[in-house]
Amino acid sequence: MTAPTVEPVKPAEPAEPAEPAEPAEPVEPVRTVPLSPVSPTARAVRTASPAAPHPARALTGAGLAVLLLAYLPVNMTFGSVNLLEPAITADLGVTVSGGQLVLSAYTTAFAATLVVAGRLGDRFGRRRLLAAGVGAFGVASVLAALAPDLVALVALRAVLGVAAGLFTPQVLSTIQATAPERLRVLGVTLFAAVGGIATVTGQLLAGAVSQSAGDHWGWRLVQMVTGAIGAVALLALRTVPESRSAAPLSLDLRGAALLGTGLLLVVVPLTLGTSAGGPAPVLAMLAAGGAVLAVFARSQRAAERRDELPVVPPSVLRAPAVRQGLIMTLLFFTGYGAFLYEFSALSQGAFGVDAWGAVVMLLGFGAAFVVTAVALPAIEHRTGRWTMTGAAVGQAAVLLVLALAVSGAHGDTPSALQPLLILLGVSQALMYGPVLRTVLSRTPTWAAGVAGGLFTTLQQLGLGLGVALLGGLFHAVSTASADGPGAGLPHGFAVAVAVQAALALAFAFLASRIARAGAPVTA
Structure with missing residues (x-):
């Protein structure tokens, strides 16, 4: 299940005329919202004054189907690998904590990427980010299926998480920015439903494939199938219109990097436990993670004082x-x-x-x-x-x-x-x-x-x-x-x-x- 990502409110632009959107890249209309008179963040999200043009190309039913197809592997890969973790540990000859790390590497990298991915799509084009993320997800899925050992698999699962985090926000943002009203309501409803259905579908796929292919090939074939679904969506992505924001939010890449690093330094030792070599390495990583997150919190307060919008x-x-x-x-x-x-x-x-x-x-x-x-x-x-x-x-x-x-x-x-x-x-x-x-x-x-x-x-x-x-x-x-x-x-x-x-x-x-x-x- 994945909760819908709400489209961010648009910040202020300098008082220069906005460049017109290219015909093939509709610009999302800018919304005027009430602001809190005391919050620096509220001041940071003031909208651009000129109204953006209507989309030159609207999302169709076929385009919506492709977007939902692209989104399907995100929770499928969590649901399937969750079920197949015993088979993975047996096949690779690793401990239970190693299997847990395979799962956590994906979700943690996913979480760390989400905080800035939506803003990247607003700035550089949502379909462009969607194509890059889905393509990377497909390649990483195939490589993960061929992983020879735990280290390679964990690294590739982290890449999968980054790729999923990169394209997931673009799915709902594209629906909100380019779909006609009736299709937009349907699209948001289906987006929420697909998140839950994908987890169950991933488990069904994992159970069916592993039963026929065995422990060694079962989890590997499941990884390939999820990558293949992404590849099909990528080939049909031309049905999805390009869009970007007329007033994209600041990226705060430093904040995103600090948050991602801190989360990894906390989740990894909690996953490995004593198998990391005893309590000393675990405590050291947790301390380092706490220090990085403290620096992150300070950077967020400083950015807000500068009237910027931190992650x-x-x-x-x-x-x-x-x-x-x-x-x-x-x-x-x-x-x-x-x-x-x-x-x-x-x-x-x-x-x-x-x-x-x-x-x-x-x-x-x-x-x-x-x-x-x-x-x-x-x-x-x-x-x-x-x-x-x-x-x-x-x-x-x-x-x-x-x-x-x-x-x-x-x-x-x-x-x-x-x-x-x-x-x-x-x-x-x-x-x-x-x-x-x-x-x-x-x-x-x-x-x-x-x-x-x-x-x-x-x-x-x-x-x-x-x-x-x-x-x-x-x-x-x-x-x-x-x-x-x-x-x-x-x-x-x-x-x-x-x-x-x-x-x-x-x-x-x-x-x-x-x-x-x-x-x-x-x-």
């Missing part, structure tokens, strides 16, 4: 609804990413099923999520602004019951878990669906675009941290079991899921504060 504006984070929403996003996706990882490992290690069997066990969860997401407007009509709070409390309860059921595992446990997994899919859809829309409706107008980009970044970071932190806890408890790692998997799962229940309760607390906040903030 993470401090004044945006000071808005309570934005700050709480970002924390909720991180909490949700940390638990979501961890659960998919842990349940896949539990199914294959403790219940004796193969990758396809693990997919079948999660079909009820995925189907419940999709059906609930479709029915969400009708549900919210009855539950109102307390939807997220109730769903989060319900998820915590389901997770605790699931922990108890798995810790007392018997032969019939897989089938007995299905009602709980279906309830979990329902509660997660009710949490995920409203959070971005609800929080942005309570965000000052000038901060909407920035806040939307930060949500997407925190989503990807949460997926990586879930695998690194809770996945690491899951394996640590399992390994420490007196009966051996395999027999200890249910206990490790129960402990990790109990922590995820605590995350859901923290989400519920923040959601209740937002629900009590009342009317949206306008500016």
